[in-house]
Amino acid sequence: MADSLLLIIAAGAAYLGFALFALSQSRHWQQVAPSHVAQPPQKKALRLLGSLALALSLSCAWLRDGAAFGSVLWLLLLSVAAPLLVFTLSWRPHWLQRLAQRLATPHPRHSRSIKRGPLHRG
Template identity: 45%
Template sequence: MAELLLAAAFAAGYAGFALLGLSLPRHWREVTGQLAIPARSCTAFRRTGAAGLGACFVLALWRDGAAFGCVLGVLLLCASAMAVALTLTWRPQWLAAIARRGC
C-alpha cells in the first residue's frame, strides 16, 4: 500500500507540473503545434495543475505522517518537476495526450 501511495503521489506531481507547463504558450506550441492555447484551457490547466501539486503533497503526508511526509512531499515535487522538465526538453510529444484532453 505504501508503494502505491508513493507512485500515486509522484503521478499527481508529474501531472500537475505537466499541466502547468502546458499552460505556457511556448510549451503548448512545442507539444501541439498550435500557436495559441485557448484561454479556457489555460485556466483549467493552471487550476488542475495546482490541484495535482496539492494532491502530491497530501498523499505524501498521508503515507508517512507530518514529520517525514513534508520532506517526502518536497522531494517528490522536485523529482516530478525534473521529470517534466526532461520530458519537455527531449520528448515534448509525449505530453500531447494531456494537451488533447484539455482542448
C-alpha cells in the same frame, strides 16, 4: 502495498501537476500540440488542475508518512518531478501530446450546449 501505491500516486500527481503548469504556458503548449491553440480560460483551468494535482501529491505523502516526514517526501518528489518534466519537454515533448489533445478536445456534453441559429439544426 498501500504505502507503495500512495507513493506512486504522489509521484505521478507531482509530475502531472508540473506538466499541467507547463502546458498552461503558450510556448510549451505550442511545442506539444501545435495544431491547437490554448485559450485564456483553458490556461486558467490548466493552472487550477495543476494546483489540485500538487495538492493531491501532498495529501498522499501526508497519508503515507504523516505531516512531518510527508512534507519532506513531497519536497523530494517535487525536486525529482520537475527535472523529469524539463527533460520530457526538452527531448520528448510528443510524450505529452496525448495529454494536451485530451485537454484541447471539448467534452461531447459541452459541445451540444452551443446555441445554434434557426438554420443550424442537429
